[in-house]
Amino acid sequence: MSFVEIRSLSKRFGDTPVFEGIDLAIEQGTICVLVGPSGCGKTTLLRAVAGLTKQDHGTIAIDGKDVSALESKHRGIGMVFQHYALFPNMTVEQNLAFGLEQQKLDAATIARKVSAMIALMGLEARAKARPHALSGGQKQRVALARALVLEPKLLLLDEPLSALDAQIRKRLREELKRLQREVGFTAMFVTHDQEEALLLGDRIAVMQAGRFSQVGTPAEIYNRPANLAVARFIGDFNILEPDAVERAFRLRPEAAWAIHPQAIGVANGKIPPGFHRAEAKITAVHILGAIVRYAADVNGVALKLDTLNRPNSAMHAPGTTIPIEIAVDDICTLNE
Ligand SMILES: Nc1ncnc2c1ncn2[C@@H]1O[C@H](COP(=O)(O)OP(=O)(O)OP(=O)(O)O)[C@@H](O)[C@H]1O
Numbered sequence: 001m002s003f004v005e006i007r008s009l010s011k012r013f014g015d016t017p018v019f020e021g022i023d024l025a026i027e028q029g030t031i032c033v034l035v036g037p038s039g040c041g042k043t044t045l046l047r048a049v050a051g052l053t054k055q056d057h058g059t060i061a062i063d064g065k066d067v068s069a070l071e072s073k074h075r076g077i078g079m080v081f082q083h084y085a086l087f088p089n090m091t092v093e094q095n096l097a098f099g100l101e102q103q104k105l106d107a108a109t110i111a112r113k114v115s116a117m118i119a120l121m122g123l124e125a126r127a128k129a130r131p132h133a134l135s136g137g138q139k140q141r142v143a144l145a146r147a148l149v150l151e152p153k154l155l156l157l158d159e160p161l162s163a164l165d166a167q168i169r170k171r172l173r174e175e176l177k178r179l180q181r182e183v184g185f186t187a188m189f190v191t192h193d194q195e196e197a198l199l200l201g202d203r204i205a206v207m208q209a210g211r212f213s214q215v216g217t218p219a220e221i222y223n224r225p226a227n228l229a230v231a232r233f234i235g236d237f238n239i240l241e242p243d244a245v246e247r248a249f250r251l252r253p254e255a256a257w258a259i260h261p262q263a264i265g266v267a268n269g270k271i272p273p274g275f276h277r278a279e280a281k282i283t284a285v286h287i288l289g290a291i292v293r294y295a296a297d298v299n300g301v302a303l304k305l306d307t308l309n310r311p312n313s314a315m316h317a318p319g320t321t322i323p324i325e326i327a328v329d330d331i332c333t334l335n336e
């Protein structure tokens, strides 16, 4: 049995179903990332797991125990939401100690746990500060620390980094990954950010219209999306409907193609077996740091293709035509 087992869970608000009969299993010590379009039910699912909203049907088990009918406070869950609220009149230390005091732990144990967590989060210099005197990233770390210090069996994180600027966000998600390796907590993590999902998730569950369209490892989701919605979530893909494939490559597939920009190569010499080739006219060149992204036109079909940006490599100028090739194995053939 998995650490978290969600079975046949259904929830509707009035006449509108949010999700119907969904199943999800999460192994101990792993992060399951939930992604999907706005309004698809991610927050509602977390709230159901937390016991803050009651499901209509189905069960939720945590650590081998059915918690479906338990009150939220008895589920052993820690939560960090996008709009976290720290206690404004308490210092960082006091914010962290609060939940432990509620658990009636002795003062020495509380002090030890709080200072260990403050060190783990790199908040030593701000331990005596009140929330108003903290930066956004520091507040977010305190919110995480306050949840973690209680050593919850399961941590629920609903876009906890989305209020932060890109730099701090990147740093915090790496810290979170490191923490997870060190502390070994189990988590459900909601994000809209593709990079964050791939980096943090041991597994990623893609939600779409009240069900999971795919649950898999980051590599599976990124390289083998189950359908077009998952490919669209990954975002980078070139998605070509069958008639576009026919125009560009002169063959007609049954379903759409999804091709990563880095799977399209510049061709030279003979066409190797298992490759499709076409002539591409470069329309624009963008340097995105480590990669050079070309926009190209292939018989009226727009394609983006990536090459590595090396100091010495010559770039293809807009207006030039180059032969391109794609390995058949790199093409994902997908339906809606
Ligand atoms: N208390 C409520 N009463 C009625 N409808 C609700 C309630 N809470 C959520 N909904 C509806 O349920 C659906 C799912 O909402 P939810 O907040 O779970 O989406 P989400 O996936 O978290 O979206 P986002 O990415 O925008 O946060 C939405 O259509 C929302 O309007």
Ligand SMILES: [Mg+2]
Pocket (backbone or CB within 6 Å): 042, 043, 044, 158
């Ligand atoms: Mg939400």
